[in-house]
Each structure stands twice: as C-alpha cells, then as structure tokens.
Amino acid sequence: MNELEQYRKDIDEIDQELTRLFELRLNTVLKVGRYKKQRNLPVLDASREQAVIEKNISRLTDKTFEPQVTKLFQSMMDITKETQTALLKSKP
Ligand SMILES: O=C(O)C(=O)C[C@]1(C(=O)O)C=C[C@@H](O)C=C1
Numbered sequence: 001m002n003e004l005e006q007y008r009k010d011i012d013e014i015d016q017e018l019t020r021l022f023e024l025r026l027n028t029v030l031k032v033g034r035y036k037k038q039r040n041l042p043v044l045d046a047s048r049e050q051a052v053i054e055k056n057i058s059r060l061t062d063k064t065f066e067p068q069v070t071k072l073f074q075s076m077m078d079i080t081k082e083t084q085t086a087l088l089k090s091k092p
Contacts, residue, residue: 025076026083033084043084049077 001009036043053073057066 022076026080029080029083030087033087036084037088043081043088049074052077 033043035041053070056073057063057069060066060069
C-alpha cells in the first residue's frame with residue numbers, strides 16, 4: 001500500500017466513526033425536537049449554539065483549527081435545525 005492509499009484508509013476509518021457519532025447526535029437532536037414540539041419552544045437557540053462552538057474550540061489541541069471547528073459545528077447545527085423543523089411541521 002502506498003502513502004496515499006494508507007492516508008485514505010485512515011480517513012475511511014475516521015469517517016466511519018464520524019458517521020456513527022453523527023447518527024447518534026441526530027437521534028438525540030430528534031429527542032430535543034420532540035421535547036420542543038410538546039412545549040411549543042423554538043428550534044433556534046442562538047446562545048446554546050454559541051456555547052457549543054466555544055466549548056468545542058476549547059477542546060482543540062491545535063487552536064489553529066478554530067475556524068474549521070466553528071464552521072463544522074455551525075454546519076452541523078444548521079442540519080439539525082432543518083431536521084427539527086421537519087419534525088415540528090409533521091403531524092403529531
Ligand atoms: O440544544 C438545543 O436546543 C438543540 O436543539 C440542539 C442544537 C444542536 O444541534 O446542538 C440545535 C439547535 C439549536 O439552535 C441549538 C442546539
């Protein structure tokens with residue numbers, strides 16, 4: 001196996017784990033969505049989103065990745081808001 005193939009194998013393994021965790025996160029977000037639906041709460045919680053981003057930036061070993069982590073979490077939360085909005089619009 002050459003260097004490129006080895007790197008791609010590593011990426012495939014990391015992606016497998018990311019997908020597993022993202023599915024877990026989405027299922028938990030759906031639970032939050034059901035909680036919000038029952039109580040007529042809004043999908044967006046901007047202060048919580050800011051806190052999530054800051055907490056995860058603080059967990060970085062290499063702080064130069066701050067812009068990438070900010071973008072990743074903002075993208076993930078945009079997806080989860082879409083998922084929650086679809087749930088809130090669905091019949092009970
Ligand atoms: O914590 C919430 O209230 C959620 O709905 C979860 C979540 C997230 O994906 O982390 C999604 C939307 C909100 O704007 C904030 C955070």
